[in-house]
Amino acid sequence: MVNDEGQGMTDAGAAGMSGSGHDEGPEGMQTEQPRRVEPLHFPLWGSRLIEASAGTGKTYTIAALYLRLVLGHGERGAVGLDAAYPPDVDMGFLEGAKPPQEATAFREALTPPKILVVTFTEAATLELRDRIRARLAEAAAFFRASAEAVEAGACLDAMVAGSVPDQDVVGGQPAPDAASAGDDLAVLPKADPFLQGLRDAYPASQWSERAHTLQLAAEWMDESAISTIHGWCNRMLREHAFDSRGLFNQTLSTDTSELLAEACRDYWRNFCQGLPLEAARVLQGWWADPDALQKEVQSLLSDLDALSGEGRSPAEAIGEAQQQRRQQLQALKAPWREGWIEELGGMLDAGREKPATSRKGKGGTELVSEARHERAFPIGWLNGSKVRTNNQAQWLQLLRDWVDDTDMAKPGLSETAMNRLTPDGLRDAFGKDVDAQDPALVAMLDHPALAAMAALPGKLAALPDGRQATLLHAARWIEARYRRARDQRSEMSFDDLLRQLAQALATEGGERLAERIRTQFPVAMIDEFQDTDPVQYSIFDRVYRVEKNCPEQALILIGDPKQAIYAFRGADIHTYLRAREATRGRHYTLDTNFRSSKAMVGAVNHVFEVAEQRPGGAFRFGAVSDDGHGAGAAASLPFLAVKAQGRKEIWQDTKYPGGAAPALVAWMMPEDAGNRLNAKSGHVSKGAYTAHYAEVTAREIARLLQAGVEGRAGFASPVRPDEQHVHAGEGDSRRVSGVRPADIAVLVNSGREADAVRKALRAQGIRSVYLSEDESVYASPVVPPLLRWLQAAAEPANGRLLRAALGTALCGLDALQLERLVHDELHWEERVAQFQRYREIWRSQGVLPMVRHMLQDFGVVPRLLAQGGERQLTDLLHLSELLQQASTRLEGEHALVRYLQEQRDAPEGEREARRQRLESDDARVRVVTVHKSKGLEYPLVFLPFFCAVRPVEAKDALLRWHDADGRLRLVPGRSADDEIVAAADAERLGEDLRKLYVALTRARHATWVGLGALENLHRSAAGHLLGLGGESGDGHRLFAALQEQVEQWREGIAPGVLAVEEASLPANGQDEGGVTQAALWSPSERTSGRGAAAWKTPPMLPGQSWPRWWIASYSALEVEDVATTLSVSGSPSDRGVHGTVAAHGDAERVKPAAGDGWERGRSVAESDAPYGDSALTDTWAEQRAADAVWQRHLVQAAEASALAVADPEQGAGGLGSSVHDFARGPQAGTFLHGLLEWAGRQGFAALAKDPARLAEQVRWRLQRMPDWQPWQSLLTDWLVRLLTQPLPLDAGGRGRAPDSTPDTPVDAGHAPSDGASCFTLASLRQYQVEMSFMLAVQDIDLPALDAWVRQHTFSGAARPPLLPGQLNGMLKGFIDLVFEHEGRFHVLDYKSNWLGASDEAYRVETMQAAVLAHRYELQYLFYLLALHRLLKVRLPDYDYDRHVGGALYLFLRGSGAPSRGVFAARPPRAVIEALDAAFAGQRPLGADKP
DSSP states (O other), X not given: OOBSOOSSOXXXXXXXXXXXXEEEOGGGOEEEEOEEOOTTTOOOSEEEEEEEOTTSOHHHHHHHHHHHHHHTOSOOOOSOGGGGSOTTSOGGGOOSSOOOTTOOSOSSXXXXXXXEEEEXXXXXXXXXXXXXXXXXXXXXXXXXXXXXXXXXXXXXXXXEEEOOOOTTEETTEEOOOTTTHHHHXXXXXXXXXXXXXXXXXXXGGGHHHHHHHHHHHHHXXXXXXXXXXXXXXXXXXXXXXXXXXXXXXXXXXXXXXXXXXXXXXXXXXXXXXXXXXXXXXHHHHHOSSHHHHHHHHHHHHTTGGGSOSOOOOHHHHHHHHHHHHHHHHHHHHHHIIIIIHHHHHHXXXXXXSOOSOEEEETTEXXXXXXXXTTOSSOOSOBOTTTSOHHHHHHHHHHHHHHHHOTTOOSOSOOHHHHHHTSHHHHXXXXXXXXXXXXXXXXXXXXXXXXHXXXXXXXXHHTSOOSHHHHHXXXXXXXXXXXXXXXXXXXEEOHHHHHHHHHHHHHSTTHHHHHHHHHHHOSEEEETTGGGOOHHHHHHHHHHHOGGGOOTTSEEEEEEOGGGOOOGGGTOOHHHHHHHHHHTTTOEEEEOEESSSOHHHHHHHHXXXXXXXXXXXXXXXXSSOOTTSOOSOTTTOOOOOOOEEOOOSSEEEETTSGGGBOXXXXXXXXXXXXXXXXXXXXXXXXXXXXXXXXXXXXXXXXXXXHHHHHTXXXXXXXXXXXXXXXXXXXXXXXXXXXEOOGGGEEEEESSHHHHHHHHHHHHHTTOOEEEEOSOOBGGGSTTHHHHHHHHHXXXXXXXXXXXXXXXXXXXXXXXXXXXXXXXXXHHHHHHHHHHHHHHHHHHHHXXXXXXXXXHHHHTTHHHHHXXXXXXXXXXXXXXXXXXXXXXXXXXXXXXXXXXXXXXXXXXXXXXXSOBOOOOGGGGGSEEEEEHHHHTTBOEEXXXXXXXXXXXXXXXXXXXXXXXXXXXXXXXXXGGGOOHHXXXXXXXXXXXXXXXXXXXXXXXXXXXXXXXXXXXXXXXXXXXXXXXXXXXXXXXXXXHHHHHHHHHHHHTTTSOTTSEEEEEOOOOGGGOOOSGGGOOOXXXXXXXXXXTTOOTTOOOOOOXXXXXXXXXXXXXXXXXXXXXXHHHHTOOSHHHHHHHHHHHTTSOGGGGSOOTTSSOOTTOOGGGXXXXXXXXXXXXXXXXXXXXXXXXXXXXXXXXXXXXXXXXOTTTTOSSSXXXXXXXXXXXXXXXXXXXXXXXXHHHOHHHXXXXXXXXXXXXXXXXXXXXXXXXXXXXXXXXXXXXXXXOEEEEOSXXXXXXXXXXXXXXXXXEOOOXXXXXXXXXXXXXXXXXXXXXXXXXXXXXXHHHHHHHHHBGGGOOOXXXXXXXXXXXXXXXXXXXXXXXXXXXXXXXXXXXXXXXXXXOSHHHHHHHHHHTTHHHHXXXXXXXXXXXXXXXXXXXXXXXXXXEEEEEEGGGTTSTTTXXXXXXXXXXXXXXXXXXXXXXXXXXXXXX
């Protein structure tokens, strides 16, 4: 998958620059023919429009024009300009002196900061900057090499195009002297004709100078003016604050949703509360709360000017509507009250009565109406089974109740009953032998009551309710309050940036601002111009005066109106048409496709050229369509076919004769396939169409992939010269690359279609990945079930929430298990207790460990992997990490639940996290939305739902259309008339046609489309292209017309380019030919692995493994349990630590609790089971919660050691006298860490001098912890003392452990002695709080890392081993404090561990035991490595031994001990450097002894 533009573009064979011609367009209209873009001769002055069709090299062209602007390239001729334009173009729009006809250069060479290039997304900005930078560097190298070749005396015409040599090398060899250059120099940098033409425009003596200019420009690109429209507007408002009359201190806020929510709540309080009861009920029916109102108002804010009227307050609007509603209801009920009900009853009674006489005619029994002259209705026509007597009586009584109740809006009749009492309903109730053409029956069916009943639902729906007036009033009031709130806070949203700059340019003094901007950016190029909106265009129009075509500036608009598919984001095709009219006579086109094969381009050209001959044209631009809703008769924008450069590789498929596969395959859904909406109509239902083509597509992809494995389908590429000997004798000098999953994309319109396709692919054993516009992980389908899990864990006693959580697909409980929850009380209590345990894990360890316990307990991992749900599993883990991060700034479980809800409901673009990409995604079939596919290309593309359509209907919430002047208009759907609905639907059809163009131009080689006789086919884009716009009604006739039109596609196109095939499915799952001849495996083959193909993806089997990619902290490294570790240890030091634990006789305390994932006797090989075969972002080692085991049980062992020397009565009863008695656990640790982090950010020194401020902060934080409030005074005193008391840095002898010899390369881990240098937190002047880092790690084996760390720290002392695994990815972390003291940099980490009940417990031995138990030595090694890498790039004379002071662990509860709770460590330089090299993948650990 690459970008739009092809490579190797040439100007060979290009037509010269000619004036615009005029051809006959649709229905004889005169249409302007744009000129072909020649990058070397394109005029770089004035305003010009380039229409760049898909794949025609738009980015290439932008880069080429950029090079010319940097060099000042172009002609400056002397011929008058008038000849360059057709006679009918008014020349009066020019301002100032007329440039000469052949002038193609801008008035001066420009630097990158003066060339404005505007895009519409950050991704496009980055890509465009990189592409232009690379092009500048390539051109510089080409100019430089050419100059060096000339200086060496070489003949450029005789040289071979090759790779770009180094700066000091000419022709691939050191530069020879001039005498021998002609013999030795034979290679010139490879360049396309554009660069050659650009070089040849300058004399050889200037090539070196031009190379230098281009190289400087490439190096200057970081300061180039390539920006998004919003980023550029923000810069202009900031840099021209005086002229734009803006504020200097305004800030851009990416999320102003809370301000909008507050404005909505204000509106609710002011206008919705206190309404009369009846009005309040009406309002509640529209919006249940302010949040519901906000969702609807938010969609109106950007286009509020398109709504007419000011609206009315809810009380006024509802009151007035209710009065009008009653009047209109009375008018509707009056005829029924005056006799229609009785007449309807008489009609039905007469229909039941048998005729007295009848005569047998040719057509059956004929009613003799004359026999009963006193009756008003014919008799004997009713089929009594269709209208039963009791139903009739009930219906008539319900009608009487409706008429009698003045406030009842709708009769109590069911929809079936109302349909029966209509002309069509009664006609359907005729008896078997009744002649429906009998005049008496025809007259009866014309009774006004029947027609009124048929029209009643529509009239009731059209009754006034005041909703539109209320909504408009709310939108305008809320927008004003919302804008005022932003102004008060000096905040701007993205829309504000555009609005403020446009207003500044439109007001008095705007021309001065425009002139300043023109001076700053004399040239502007607007990429993807078809996606602009009226406000954006007004900005560029006022700055660059588009219609005036001023020669002293340049505005180049580049886009493709056929790809304008972002109306839902505000893009406006009518704005493009307006700009096209303003640049009349200066239109250009990129007319050669570099993406696709000639056959593929020809097929797409043919489809749209055929449609172009119909009324309205292919895209409904220009000519007014037959329904009167064209895009604007004055614009006339025809479809122009493009040429094709073609591709070197050839698409082959042996399914077709000679392997010549068609470029476009039109599948026809058989007439008898699928369910029907109606047996008589013959239309295919949308559900049947979707299911049918999802399976057809999956089977065809399976066939192609199997054929690719067998060499029967693939891409034949020319053999390179160096491969000729390998392919000798093969005859065609081509090598075939078989079809792979990554070669295939399935384009869909919605997530529902994507689900259907992916399900069908999964049934064939094919893995896929879904890519849509919304890439946020919070839009993942796993968010709703995860939210239910969190809600149930937050309130386990809430039965409703718990049942909802257990009923999610993630839990995987079947119907019997769910039923057991209702009938088995003990089982229900077990589930409640289970979620209560989850809540305890959440509170004590965090949400991440809780979710992973849930994943393990419910068997989620193997179940999802077996279903191909690797993406869902990755999203779950990613969400868990994000929630864990968010929990650090949120209080309580419910706050985290609300956070997840808010992120889920946030508008697109405002969510905080993107979905993590999996490396395995690149090897899968891609299922992509059409919107997401824009700008991308794929070898093979499937459009299975080619005919899908969602027409605009009156019931839609909001309708959008443009009036005759091209101005946007909005109206709520319920109040729209038929003409407005038709206009809105016509614009929907136009955008759907453009979406089809985008979809059809994504393929390099072949596209498959699925056709079917859907009910609304005549209203679809496919129907328009096929000329079926007038075909509606009977499905059988529609199917015949569809077949006829598809066959017409074959006419006028080269043989073999287009194929029409029947998309049938085999009966009983047996393949019978056609597209279903895929060599599919049976389930047993998938499981056993027999006949395995590269593309097959059966469920993962035990023992398989995939490379893992990590993003985790050091704490994610899993360790074995202490009991296992120490029981097998034989070293004296091991036995010593074990003895310390066992001395207190509580052996059970160090065993893992049930559910920790530990089993006695479990081998290491068994420990990596569930994730062993999954390419996930994390390791399954985290799942087993061994880290939690160590934090709970080994600390208890250390505590037991400390208690042996502590006073057993210490701290007993009451508050306690020291910090040792303060609460323990993660919550207390977070509290203490938070205090110190706050103190660091406020300034340690400032707080040490202001104890009152510190005390106030402690008091404020304790308000959220009622049980801890009595500790306020003690914690305040402790914190003041901690800030000011001396803390030792280290004892002498850095680099050695206490028991090591001077040459032992181990780090020191001990409490400093009295002679150590000291510091205080308050004395620090240079420090950083919570410094974050990310360490790249490449393929580090955990057992090898563990063994190496043991060898080089603490003399190999006992510690829990790391479980097997692999590190490959990123290690991330936050260092509590990094500070500089006396020229050395230190890392300091706060530890809230409780090691004992007195200061005596914080001895060197106890602290070292805690460090080993928690593997803190791994942590400080990572911290010091991060510091080492940072200082290497920040300090010019960096030296580890001179600048790194080491790592300090500050055990907060031991601040009163002789050690001050400080444990210091500083590994030798060789250790850090060896670790650095290993993490960078340069040298494995242990390769060189540190």
